Amino acid sequence: MKCPKCNHIENAGGNFCSVCGEKLTSIPVVKQGIPVWMIFVLIICFVTLGGLGYGFWDYYNDNQKASGTSYKETSTIPNIQQVSTEEIKKKQENYKQDVDRVALIKEVQQKVFTVLTNSAQGSGFLYKQGGYVITNAHVVEGEVDVAIRNSKGQESPATVIGISDRYDIALLHVPAYRDVKPLEVEPRESPVGLEVIAFGSPKGFENSASVGYITGNGRDIELDKFIYKQIYQIDAQIDEGSSGGPLVDVQTGKVVGINSLLYTSETKTNFGFSIPLYSMLEQFDAWIAKPLAAKEVLAVADVYNYSPQTSVDTDAILAGQFVQAFRMYYELALNEGDFYWIADMLASNSTAYRELEDYVNDITGDGHYFYFTNNEVLDVTTSNGNYLVYMNETFDFYNAQGDYQYYDRYKTYTITTDSNGAFKISNIKIH
Structure with a gap:
């Protein structure tokens, strides 16, 4: 035992210090704690086990996420190229323009139709509230009861209520589209250089949309006793079956013309012509106000003789x-x-x-x-x-x-x- 006064160490069993005579008391022995080195070893073990556990959890999670979708448009390919940030930004800007254009096409296509008759096929588009569809006269000549087919393949009956023996225009009434909002129209002349989209069903290929430009205007053409006044020349691709489809301004989404004629040559340098819609609005509105009777519509067929387009199984x-x-x-x-x-x-x-x-x-x-x-x-x-x-x-x-x-x-x-x-x-x- 140790003397609390002089710190002299006495043998066990004595009651007083042999040096100073101080009374001795028993002091509990403090057990030695865990060595420091062992504490560090335990910490390292816990960290290692925690890291392995997290890694396994993360791997399992990724596998679960990857297996959650069975359809993948992309897959891992070893040959990967790095693309600059500038190129990515350029792609994104081009993509935004494409998004606007594609959105416009999708919107317009819902209001563009294939016009079906007993002997011909053409195109048309929704004009004014009430279910009125514009097309070319040569598409529905000699017909009163026809049909239209929309971009989803659904057909609806239509009636010819207006047709001209001078201009290549006609108007249909389609009750099924009475409450559908029509396409907007451009009430003024459009300039050369305007970017446009030609809609229609060329050669029976329905829901077609071709981008181009107005490359000329102010031209008068007379063909098959039709007069095409101040017609637009366009380089957007059209063909038989496009007749009656709308020509739409890319920027505004408004209809500027009615696709009507195709010029072809031995050099294969083809271009089309579109009737300026603004120049025919008065006539269309007159037919809406006072539709032609069936006999009047059929009588027009005796005025001109236009070779109809051939219908195809599409x-x-x-x-x-x-x-x-x-x-x-x-x-x-x-x-x-x-x-x-x-x-x-x-x-x-x-x-x-x-x-x-x-x-x-x-x-x-x-x-x-x-x-x-x-x-x-x-x-x-x-x-x-x-x-x-x-x-x-x-x-x-x-x-x-x-x-x-x-x-x-x-x-x-x-x-x-x-x-x-x-x-x-x-x-x-x-x-």
Whole structure:
């Protein structure tokens, strides 16, 4: 024991210090604590185990996220190119312009129709509230009861209520579109150099849209006893079947003309002509105010004799065009992160609907950009009442870090029709 006064160490068993005589008391022995080195070892073990656990959790989470969506437009490719920030910005600016243009095309196409008669096929567009459709006179000559087909393949009956024996214009009334908002029209002359989009069904290819420019105006042409006054010359591609379709200003979305004539030559340098809509508005409004009787419409056919266009079976072609149109809106859905762009083109509760909805939502906000470069229809067949559209599709892909990848894909689209006869995509198979 240790003396509390002089600190002298006494043998155990004594009651007083042999040096100073101080009374001794028992002092509890303090046990030695855990060595410092062992504490450090334990800390290192805990940190290591925690890191391994987090790594496993993160890996498991990523795998779960990756397996949550079965449809993927992109996949890992070893050859990745780095793209500069300036190039990405340029691509994004070009893409915004394309978005505006594509949105305009989608809006206008809902109000552009294929005009069907017993012997001819042309185009038309919705004009003024009440269900009035403008077309060319030579498309509906000798007809009173005709039909129109919209961009989804739905047909509606129409009646010719106005037709001219001097100008190549006619007006239809379609009760089914009485409450649909019509296209806006340009009430003034349009200048040379104006960028325009020609809509219609050239050679039976419905829902077509071709971008070009007004390359000339102020021309008067007389053909088959029709007078085309101050007609616009355009370089946008049109063909037989485009007649009656609208020519639309890219910037305003207003209709500036009625596509009517095609000039062809042995050099294959073709261009079209479009009737200035502003110059015919008075006549169209007069027919709306006072429609022609059926006998008056038929009487016009005796005034001129125009060789009608040949109708064609376009069912398979339409299915292919529907898929091509879908690809245009699918690009928007991917880049905008908005499934809305394609939702109405997919069969409800179908595999295609579920997989594409999951995929678009999964990549939303990741900063990816898709640039579709080719959508080629290779073949169209039928199976069990459905169309099978075989496609070759190519596109450029940029991720948020600027890495670039090129894709070349082959796909098969299964196309069904709903109760209204409209096309819907039910399945997409990537080969």
